[in-house]
Amino acid sequence: MWESTGPAVLALGALPTFAATGTVVWAVARPRAAIRQRLGRLARPTAVCAALSLVTSFALPEPGHGSGWKLAETAVLLLLLAVVTRWSPPRELTAALPPAVLAVALWPLPLAGGGSFLESVGIAAFWLLPAAAAVAAGAHLRRQDLRRRSAVAEARSAQRLQLSRxxxxxxxxxxxxxxxxxxxxxxxxxTDPSQAVLALERIEKAGLSALAAMDRTVQMLHGPEAPGTEPLPGLSQLPVLLEDFGAAGTTEAQLDLPPLVTEVLSREAGSAAYRIVVEALTNIRRHAPDASRATVTFTPTATSVEIRVTNDRGARPAPARRRVSRGGLGLPALTEHAQALGGTLSAGPHGEGGWQLTAVLPATSPKETP
Incomplete structure (x- = not known):
């Protein structure tokens, strides 16, 4: 009976091959934008193709028929194994891998005839190797993609944090x-229009400074090589900063900046020192606007530079509606920055109701003069 239906047997043997090949063609014969989405939906078709392969491997009456198709079918199943491992969601992947691996490992067993159990185990173990290699290749690509996505997410998070700072x-x-x-x-x-005009001039100057800071921040988002990007302020801008601070209110500001400090602090440490002074002065303006004096002192030592910002009147309690600074803003972020540079930062009460911020930044060796 089966001799007269040889073509039918061959057709059944080739069915899984055509099904697996059709699955691959269905996934890739689409616009490029839709290929990735379709590759992620191959788990169920792969499981169906694997089930067909197992059925035809053990249900056909003459195992020798269609062995060529079986080799082609196994090659396509290995390709599907790699693609499914790379692209499919974990839940669907766990349902597709076992039948596909079994189909690859067990297809030669009917051809072995009445071999011993150990021979069958050896054959299955041998064909497990290409299946494991296909799964490993897909898993490697999947892991590389996850690492890339994680790196991109971390870079974006760091960029947003730098922007907020x-x-x-x-x-x-x-x-x-x-x-x-x-x-x-x-x-x-x-009562004194001339003083109002001066105040308006200082408002204009502060507004232009804020716009410049925003422009610098936006340019930073375009990359370090963006045209017109200006470096962050450093120690050289501190005298102007203290002058503007004193002119903007009733608090007298004093700066003690020995020339040696600019030689022993790196550019990054100098920028951090400027940020620290800005934050300290901003906190004085917000919480102790009635302070009569604010002092900024830089003290170089053999291995570090100490920065002290003090005011002679304690910070008033913050208004109830003021949001407390969280990670990425204010003193907590500056403390992390100082620690990343190898220094320290602390703040607390000072004297009779005053307040003091103290930071220590590591110093580099001063340049030797010829």
């Missing part, structure tokens, strides 16, 4: 000065 450290400082000047101008406008 720049906006907090620089823009918030300038806006605080604008608020102070606007309040002063409102009170003196009626």
């Amino acid at each position: 720049d906006l907090h450290d620089f823009v918030a400082h300038d806006i605080s000065g604008i608020v102070v000047q606007a309040q002063a101008a409102r009170f003196v406008a009626a």
